[in-house]
Amino acid sequence: MQLKPKPAAGNLRAGLMAATCALLAPSVKAQGVSGADEFDNASVDTGLLYYQEDKGRVRSIDAIVKLSHDFGDERTLTATGSVDSLTGGSPNGAVAQLSPQTFTTPSGSSLVATPRPRGEDDDEHGKLYTIAPGDQPLDPSFRDLRVAGDLTWSQPLGIGNKLSANGHLSVEHDFQSASTSLMFSRDFNSKNTTLGVGVSGELDVIKPIGGVPVAGSDYTLFQKSDGTENKHVLGAQLGVTQVLARNWIAQLNFSVDSSSGYLNDPYKLVSNVDVNGVTQQYLFESRPGSRQRRSVWLGNKLALGNSVLDLSLRYGTDDWGIDSQTVEAHYRMRVGGSMYLEPHLRWYKQGAADFYRMYLTGADAATSDKSADPRLGAFTAKTIGVKLGVPLASGGEVGVRLEAYQQDPKTHTSALAGLAGLDLNPRLRAVMLQLDWKFGF
Amino acid sequence: MLAVARDALRVERRGELVAVQWQAMASPCELLVATRDLDLARRLGEVAAGEAWRIEHKYSRYRDDSVIGALNHSNGVPVAVDPETMLLLQFAARCHELSDGAFDITSGVLRRAWRFDGGARMPDAVQIEALRTRIGFDRLRFEESALIVPPGMELDFGGIGKEYAVDCALALVLREFDGAMLVNFGGDIAANHQPDSGPWKVGVERPDAHGAARLLLDFGRGGLATSGDTHRFFEHGGKRYGHILDVRSGYPVEGAPRSVTVAAACCLEAGMMATLAMLQGAGAEEFLAAQGVPNWCLR
Numbered sequence: 001m002q003l004k005p006k007p008a009a010g011n012l013r014a015g016l017m018a019a020t021c022a023l024l025a026p027s028v029k030a031q032g033v034s035g036a037d038e039f040d041n042a043s044v045d046t047g048l049l050y051y052q053e054d055k056g057r058v059r060s061i062d063a064i065v066k067l068s069h070d071f072g073d074e075r076t077l078t079a080t081g082s083v084d085s086l087t088g089g090s091p092n093g094a095v096a097q098l099s100p101q102t103f104t105t106p107s108g109s110s111l112v113a114t115p116r117p118r119g120e121d122d123d124e125h126g127k128l129y130t131i132a133p134g135d136q137p138l139d140p141s142f143r144d145l146r147v148a149g150d151l152t153w154s155q156p157l158g159i160g161n162k163l164s165a166n167g168h169l170s171v172e173h174d175f176q177s178a179s180t181s182l183m184f185s186r187d188f189n190s191k192n193t194t195l196g197v198g199v200s201g202e203l204d205v206i207k208p209i210g211g212v213p214v215a216g217s218d219y220t221l222f223q224k225s226d227g228t229e230n231k232h233v234l235g236a237q238l239g240v241t242q243v244l245a246r247n248w249i250a251q252l253n254f255s256v257d258s259s260s261g262y263l264n265d266p267y268k269l270v271s272n273v274d275v276n277g278v279t280q281q282y283l284f285e286s287r288p289g290s291r292q293r294r295s296v297w298l299g300n301k302l303a304l305g306n307s308v309l310d311l312s313l314r315y316g317t318d319d320w321g322i323d324s325q326t327v328e329a330h331y332r333m334r335v336g337g338s339m340y341l342e343p344h345l346r347w348y349k350q351g352a353a354d355f356y357r358m359y360l361t362g363a364d365a366a367t368s369d370k371s372a373d374p375r376l377g378a379f380t381a382k383t384i385g386v387k388l389g390v391p392l393a394s395g396g397e398v399g400v401r402l403e404a405y406q407q408d409p410k411t412h413t414s415a416l417a418g419l420a421g422l423d424l425n426p427r428l429r430a431v432m433l434q435l436d437w438k439f440g441f
Numbered sequence: 442m443l444a445v446a447r448d449a450l451r452v453e454r455r456g457e458l459v460a461v462q463w464q465a466m467a468s469p470c471e472l473l474v475a476t477r478d479l480d481l482a483r484r485l486g487e488v489a490a491g492e493a494w495r496i497e498h499k500y501s502r503y504r505d506d507s508v509i510g511a512l513n514h515s516n517g518v519p520v521a522v523d524p525e526t527m528l529l530l531q532f533a534a535r536c537h538e539l540s541d542g543a544f545d546i547t548s549g550v551l552r553r554a555w556r557f558d559g560g561a562r563m564p565d566a567v568q569i570e571a572l573r574t575r576i577g578f579d580r581l582r583f584e585e586s587a588l589i590v591p592p593g594m595e596l597d598f599g600g601i602g603k604e605y606a607v608d609c610a611l612a613l614v615l616r617e618f619d620g621a622m623l624v625n626f627g628g629d630i631a632a633n634h635q636p637d638s639g640p641w642k643v644g645v646e647r648p649d650a651h652g653a654a655r656l657l658l659d660f661g662r663g664g665l666a667t668s669g670d671t672h673r674f675f676e677h678g679g680k681r682y683g684h685i686l687d688v689r690s691g692y693p694v695e696g697a698p699r700s701v702t703v704a705a706a707c708c709l710e711a712g713m714m715a716t717l718a719m720l721q722g723a724g725a726e727e728f729l730a731a732q733g734v735p736n737w738c739l740r
Contacts, residue, residue, distance in 0.1 A: 012539050012717070013732040019535035020710040023528050024608050072662075306727060338726050391730070 042069045043396075043440040054429040058088040058142065073156065080150040089138030093268040093372040094131075095359040096422045097279055101131045105141035106267050107210040109222045126210065134422055139267060146172045160187040176205045179233075194241040200257075202233040208266035215286035216368065219269055229262030247303035253296070260290040270372040271359040277416030279359075285371040287355065293318040307333040321354035322376065338391045344403065346383035352376065358411060358424050374425060378410035385432070396439030403432040450490060452483045457638050461486025465493035466603050468627025472614065475621035475636035485618055489610040493626060496606040500529075500598045502549065512588060513595045519587040527586065529598065529605065536601075536713055537578045543720040544713075545578045548688040549597030573691045604666055604712035607631045611708075623660075624708075630665040631708040645702050645737075656702060656737055664708030668715035669700025669739070685719040696723030704735040 045066040052059045064082040071077065092103060104111055108126015131137045148170035157163045164183040170176070181200035188195065206212075211224030235257030243249050264287050272281040295316035302309040314326040328346040335341045353376040355369035364370075385403025392398065405428075412425035451462045459482035461472045472489045474482040501507045505514065512520050522530065533546045550572050575593040582589040590596065598605075603626050611624045611631045623632040623641050632641055640659035645667055658665070668685070685694045701718045705711035714734055721728040729736040 013714070013734060015535065015539045016710055016713055016717075017706065019532050019539070020707060020713070022535075023532040023605070024612070024707060024709065303731070306724060308731070334727060338730075 042067070043438065044068075045436065045438045047434060047436045050433045052431055053088065055426070056089050056140075057138065057428070058086060058090060060084055060086045074162070075155040076153070078150075078152040078154075080148075082146075082148045084146040084148070086142065086144045086146070088142055089140045090142040090267075091374055092137050092139040093270055093285060094137040094282055095271040095273065095279065095372065095419070096131075096134055096136050096424050098133050098418055098422070100133055101137060101279070102128055103131070103137065103139070103269075103282075104128050105139065106208065109210070109224075111220060136424070136426055144172050144174075146170060157184070161185070162187075174207050174209050176207075178203050181235075183237075185239075192243040196237070196239040196241070198237040198239075200233075200235040200237070202231075202235075204231040204233075204261075205229075206231065206262055206266065212262075213266055213284040215264055215284055216370070217284050219282035219284060231259060231261040231263060233257055233259045249301045251297075251299040253299075255295045255297070256293065258290065258292050263287045263289065263291060265371075265373055268371060268373050270357065270370050272365045273359050273361055273416065273418070275361070275416070277359075277414060277418030277420075281365075283360070283365070283370065285373065286369055287371055288320065288369050291318055291320055307331060320376070322350055322352070324348065324350035340389045342387040342389065344383065344385040344387065344401075346381075348381040348383075350379060352378040352410070358414070359419075374409060374428075377425065379407050380410070381405065381407040387434075392439070394439060396437070398438075399434075399436040401432070401434040401436070403434075405430040405432065450483065450486050452479055452486065454479065457636060461489070463490045463493070465490065466497045466606065466626060468603070470627065471623075471625040472610070473623040473625070473641070474614075474618065475638075476618070481618065485614045485622070488613050488617060489624060492610040492613050493606050496602060496609065499526075500602050502595070502597050502599070509596055509598060512590050515590050517589060517592045519584055519589045521587050524586075529601065530581075530583070530588065532709075533598075533601065534578065536717075540717050540720060542578070542689055543687055544600065544716060545576060545688040546596050546598060546600065547576050547578050547581065547594055548686060549595050549599070550575050550593075551686050551688065551691060570691070573688075576688050576691075600716055601709065601713065603627065604629050604664070604709040607708040608664065628667050629708050629712055630660070632660060632662045634662045635660070656739075658737075660704075663704060663706050664711040665702065665704050666708055666712035666715050667700055667702040668712070668719045669698075685716070687720060687722075694720055694722040697721070698725050698738040698740045700739045701725055701729070702737040703729065 045064075045068075047062075047064040047066075049060075049062040049064070051062070062082060062084040064080065066078065066080045068076060068078045094101060094103070102111055104126040106126070108128070110126075111128065113128055127141065129140055148168070150166065150168045152164060152166040154162060154164040162185045164185075166181045166183075168177070168179045179200060179202035181198055183196060183198035185194050185196035187193070205228050207228045211226050212229055214223040214225070217223040235255065237253060237255045239251060239253040241249065241251040264285055266284075268285040269282045270285050271279045272283060273279050293316065295314060297312065297314045299312040300310070302311070308331070310330040310332070312326070312328045314324075314328075316322075316324040316326075326346065326348045328344075330342055330344050332340050332342045353371065355367065356371055356373075356376045356378075357364065358372055358377070360370060383403055383405045385401060387399055387401040389397055389399040407428040409425035409427070412423055414420070414422070414424060449463050453460050453462075454477075455473075457475060457477075459474050459476055459479055461474070461482055463470050463486070470490065470493055472482075472486050474485055476482055498504065499507055500509050502509045502513065504510050508523070508526050533544075536544045537546075575595075577594075580591055580594065582591075607624050607626050607629050608631055610626075611622065611633060614622055614624070615633055621632070621634050621636040623630065623643075625643075628646055630643060635641055640661050643658045643660045643665065645656040645658065645665070685697055686692065687694045697719045701715045703711045703715040703718065705714055711734075714729070714732065715736075718725040718729050718736070718738075726738050729738070
């Protein structure tokens with residue numbers, strides 16, 4: 001006899017607020033009583049993220065604190081600070097060989113071991129490292145501390161409009177980044193439709209350890225110059241959010257951005273091999289001086305009974321030739337009272353940049369753009385994870401998330417005799433553990 | 442505005458505040474004013490109490506001379522409706538729509554079958570089916586400034602009247618004074634801002650298995666309302682039925698929390714959100730979480 005309680009769409013609150021305003025507008029609204037309540041007008045989110053790649057590659061520990069304050073009347077300020085510690089080995093781009101290979105860490109200027117005066121810090125002059133036969137060359141010196149801060153202000157701009165401004169700063173010892181964005185959105189159709197436009201700008205300053213290598217030059221010559229390089233990014237975004245049904249809201253976003261300036265990774269090399277696959281030369285990588293990216297993203301939130309499905313699709317393309325597709329799903333379900341369990345699946349596939357090579361051979365060593373950075377190669381990646389969230393009686397929430405990531409490069413072998421049987425582009429696996437604690441005051 | 446009998450108000454100093462108390466809508470009502478001026482507080486109290494009594498009088502379903510009384514006895518004849526009532530009806534219509542029909546101001550007749558007095562009588566299905574034919578907001582007919590209530594149907598603003606009165610009373614006293622004020626009609630609350638001394642300390646009565654559990658809250662401004670079945674329940678066959686009826690079935694909502702307290706921009710919004718949450722039954726907490734409103738549920 002009892003009807004099943006139906007889940008309500010997320011926009012019910014907006015509808016109720018609109019109805020309340022219509023009723024009370026002649027009296028209450030005019031008196032300035034309306035506005036956000038002062039409950040939970042400030043909240044703190046803290047998170048600790050542990051990320052570990054396999055085979056001694058990157059490990060990071062990231063601590064995040066987010067403070068939000070609601071000033072009422074939909075005016076909110078959000079400040080985020082994070083400290084990120086990175087250690088471990090990162091591929092230096094050179095291809096594996098059947099013989100040992102010796103490199104120096106970025107601050108080095110020679111591949112010859114020289115005795116040092118006692119007490120002198122090795123790192124200032126670089127440290128030699130030797131890669132065993134058959135292994136992917138990893139620079140073991142990858143170590144950084146990143147401190148980042150972010151400030152976002154949102155406020156209504158007239159009726160049905162919202163303006164949001166963001167500033168972001170991030171500092172590492174060889175890299176500084178500052179960015180800003182401005183988003184404007186407008187509600188239509190009884191708040192069932194929202195249109196948003198945004199612009200963003202970013203300036204990065206790169207000061208590579210050991211100097212800026214001449215792009216494409218021979219690694220052993222250590223042609224580096226002191227100083228800094230810049231990178232600029234300008235972007236724009238257009239989005240529409242639509243309530244499609246009582247339990248379904250969808251968002252479609254188009255984004256474009258354009259980068260220019262120094263787009264190289266100053267620490268990445270490309271091996272130049274002979275017809276047998278034996279390395280003859282290492283070159284510093286050289287990427288184009290500009291990049292245009294476009295993407296379209298479709299997000300959906302569906303309330304299904306007591307559960308919520310978040311399903312999104314993304315397609316991206318750029319003038320470097322990297323096309324990518326992403327499918328991502330989160331499914332939140334209630335377990336035991338107010339707790340929830342949220343499985344997460346993500347599938348990602350990208351094509352290789354036009355100038356990506358695992359290694360160069362005599363023929364293409366002369367091309368101007370080249371990189372062996374695995375991040376620019378073709379690969380598929382899968383993420384599987386689950387989060388457990390426990391709302392607290394005080395209104396806060398604690399959560400724990402565990403995820404596994406696997407990246408499978410498309411090409412990882414070579415037909416060249418000297419490279420036969422070697423895994424030139426090994427699979428990457430990583431695990432992630434995140435702890436969250438949110439509370440309001 | 443009605444003349445207010447001065448002796449119906451009690452005025453007392455409470456620390457840095459003055460409290461003015463009276464009875465309306467079958468509830469203890471109170472206005473707290475951040476002032477040391479007793480006369481000012483009394484004047485403001487008269488305004489707030491006047492508004493409470495005006496709305497009670499206008500929308501009481503127990504009075505034949507109320508707007509609701511006239512509509513409920515119209516027997517299908519169009520009744521001219523004043524602008525305030527029309528706005529309230531439009532609000533009720535929107536809530537009916539937003540709740541997918543679960544909230545319905547025509548559901549009052551169901552109370553004839555269900556008596557929520559703690560007893561153990563279960564109405565029979567035939568009686569409920571008969572009453573259900575007399576329910577349905579969609580069956581009301583709106584003309585330009587008139588309403589036709591089909592014979593046998595009744596309206597009841599019980600689910601919104603008190604919260605509406607709280608917001609209206611606060612709006613009126615704000616015309617006279619801009620210091621911190623809090624209006625509390627039987628636990629339904631609205632405040633303009635907090636006193637200089639800090640947030641309002643609000644005690645909300647929440648029913649629990651043994652009696653009343655008080656929820657103590659720091660309250661700045663906006664609205665706060667509680668929906669719950671303090672004493673309004675009955676038991677049958679060991680099953681406890683709450684006072685929230687789902688008009689779509691004619692039976693009480695099962696699995697609802699004993700009480701839901703919600704904070705929102707104003708009292709009316711908080712009250713309706715609490716009621717809509719109750720109508721979700723076992724899904725109340727999740728519904729509130731999805732709406733993103735501060736809330737306190739008690740099971």
